[in-house]
Ligand SMILES: C[S@@+](CC[C@H](N)C(=O)[O-])C[C@H]1O[C@@H](n2cnc3c(N)ncnc32)[C@H](O)[C@@H]1O
């Protein structure tokens with residue numbers, strides 16, 4: 001059974017695929033925070049910008065099988081068929097790797113999707129993923145040391161960018177930490193990229209656009 005907070009169609013806002021139409025499939029629960037505001041100060045990950053509690057969002061629910069989940073994702077896709085684009089699903093959360101398994105990835109492939117994941121990197125991946133974005137969190141050991149995007153929220157005391165440069169990721173991205181200091185964090189991220197051009201800026205463009 002898969003517990004899903006919400007399923008929605010929008011543009012990928014972040015990382016190397018920013019601007020790409022995608023279905024977002026948001027899994028409930030995370031291993032680094034309960035999702036309750038009252039617990040945030042004792043969470044491993046304290047800056048989360050997302051509500052991933054429950055199954056009550058648009059398109060959310062409990063899906064008994066991988067095929068039922070993949071059908072719900074396929075229903076959310078609104079793109080017209082074209083030889084130049086494959087339907088794209090971003091599995092996120094919460095922490096999707098608590099639930100996303102090889103049968104779910106296979107069922108999404110059977111529906112014609114390219115399958116991406118946004119993960120905190122603390123759990124192993126199922127077979128078959130087409131795109132892996134790891135976003136490390138200070139104080140949480142990264143076990144996924146290879147992938148496509150390494151997208152570091154910046155700044156994070158205890159997780160400087162240098163720690164991740166030798167891992168086997170194709171792209172290194174710095175994403176300013178949203179919150180009360182977002183303007184200063186954005187300036188700091190720009191300055192870091194200018195001085196260390198192996199890193200490129202990732203903005204959360206959906207927040208600027210006012211879309212989901
Ligand atoms: C909500 S998380 C869900 C996926 C997974 N648990 C993870 O942390 O990568 C999705 C993305 O949002 C990023 N994110 C969460 N809170 C943020 C914040 N306050 N500012 C910038 N990025 C944030 C995460 O680092 C991650 O890249």
Ligand SMILES: Nc1nc2[nH]cc(C(=O)O)c2c(=O)[nH]1
Nearest residue numbers: 011012013014092118206212
């Ligand atoms: N548009 C949009 N792009 C995103 N990229 C990663 C997201 C996430 O919450 O994982 C996200 C999101 O919530 N919305």
Ligand code: SF4
Nearest residue numbers: 030033045048094120
């Ligand atoms: S690991 Fe991801 S989902 Fe979990 S609390 Fe942190 S940002 Fe949110």
Ligand SMILES: [Mg+2]
Nearest residue numbers: 049050092212
């Ligand atoms: Mg988000």
